[in-house]
Amino acid sequence: MWDVNQKTLNSEVNFSGIGLHSGETVDVTIVPSNSNSGIIFKRSDIDKNNEISANFKNVSSAKLCTKIQNEFGVSVSTIEHLMAAFYICGVDNIVVSLNGPEVPIMDGSAKDFVKIIKNCGLKKLEGKRKFVKIKKTVKLKEGDKFISISPADDNFKVKFTLHYENSPLIQNQINKINFQEKNLSEVINARTFCLHEDIEAIKSIGLAKGGSLENAIVVQGNKILNQNGLRSKKEFVNHKILDLAGDFMLSGARVLGSVECIHGGHALTNQFLHEIFSDKSNFEIFEKRSSNTNVRKIVPINKRLAINA
Ligand SMILES: [Zn+2]
Structure with a gap:
């Protein structure tokens, strides 16, 4: 609720x-x-x-x-x-x-x-x-990456498909999370990750200087280099879902919709938020009067703009 x-x-x-x-x-x-x-x-x-x-x-x-x-x-x-x-x-x-x-x-x-x-x-x-109600399906495709959002009444749901062809260990992971569910611990506890062979390339562009096995899962071939392994079976895709929820929080309101994402990341999510909010027929912003009724107050247009300022 x-x-x-x-x-x-x-x-x-x-x-x-x-x-x-x-x-x-x-x-x-x-x-x-x-x-x-x-x-x-x-x-x-x-x-x-x-x-x-x-x-x-x-x-x-x-x-x-x-x-x-x-x-x-x-x-x-x-x-x-x-x-x-x-x-x-x-x-x-x-x-x-x-x-x-x-x-x-x-x-x-x-x-x-x-x-x-x-x-x-x-x-x-x-x-x-403030809540953002998605009124119609919006889609975005960028090469092999895809993201969509559809109306989902009073929920924020995410279905994420992770393809990691270069890693026999990660390969394909799919998970669905309903953020209205009580226990989100697998998402909350899911750590960021990288492939061991990518570390040099990431460091050469000045990133991941503070990266270590203390703050990232490192995968080498079929092995997890972190001593205690994974925290959950689907930790990789769960982390992508965590990232997506954090990036959606940048909408400035609680988005109610069902998201499907394939092989996405921060850039795709950001581009997608621009896409959703560029067309007012995609959404409406409202406030609830009480948690147990569906009475909704639509916020006037000038306030709508203020939210995304
Ligand atoms: Zn992350």
């Missing part, structure tokens, strides 16, 4: 960790905020023009992670797992203040973020949560 009201955290919370791509230690403070302020990333190591709204229109790069940037060129990358934790835990408004260019990778999943949020607890706000 969806909550009707927007939420923030009960209090400020701090944590630190290493950035996967930058390799730098970053200190993070998550600060509660007011209704309708959304999720804002703030670079505390930069004096001014240091806020970036977590919106798909601010995505400047989707190469191996999601990076957002404001009009002054200030950016934060690898936001997707923290965004997924906000999505899953029901956080609508928050300021994420950090003294570096990247959200810490933690253990490569959303597990620590969810734990931090749950330990702190949530505070109900006066403002009503």
Whole structure:
């Protein structure tokens, strides 16, 4: 059951960790905020023009992670797992203040973020949560990659197909997740992953400097190099579903729809969000009056635009 009201955290919370791509230690403070302020990333190591709204229109790069940037060129990358934790835990408004260019990778999943949020607890706000109801099927195909969304009433469902031809171990994994279900632990705990033979190429373009077996699953041939193996049978595809949920949180509202994705990633999801929101006949935005009725209040057009600003 969806909550009707927007939420923030009960209090400020701090944590630190290493950035996967930058390799730098970053200190993070998550600060509660007011209704309708959304999720804002703030670079505390930069004096001014240091806020970036977590919106798909601010995505400047989707190469191996999601990076957002404001009009002054200030950016934060690898936001997707923290965004997924906000999505899953029901956080609508928050300021994420950090003294570096990247959200810490933690253990490569959303597990620590969810734990931090749950330990702190949530505070109900006066403002009503915004929902995006998908009104018709929207599709996007890019080479062998495909993504679609169809109307799904009161749900956010994801069916993801992962093809990894270069890995005999990963090969094809398919999973379906209904985000309204209580137990999402397999998705929350699913770590990012890479093939051992790709590591050099990724590092040569300046990425994954902080990558290690502590924060990523590394696959070599038929072997998982991490000592304790996988956390779940479908951990690879579950991580792709986690990424997708985090990237959808950049819509600024709770999307109600059924997503099907084949071989996608951050770039495809971002392109798809642009596609969905470019045509007003694809969706409508509403607030619920109560959790047990279907009475819906359609938000006027000027407010619709404000959501995607
Ligand atoms: Zn990821």
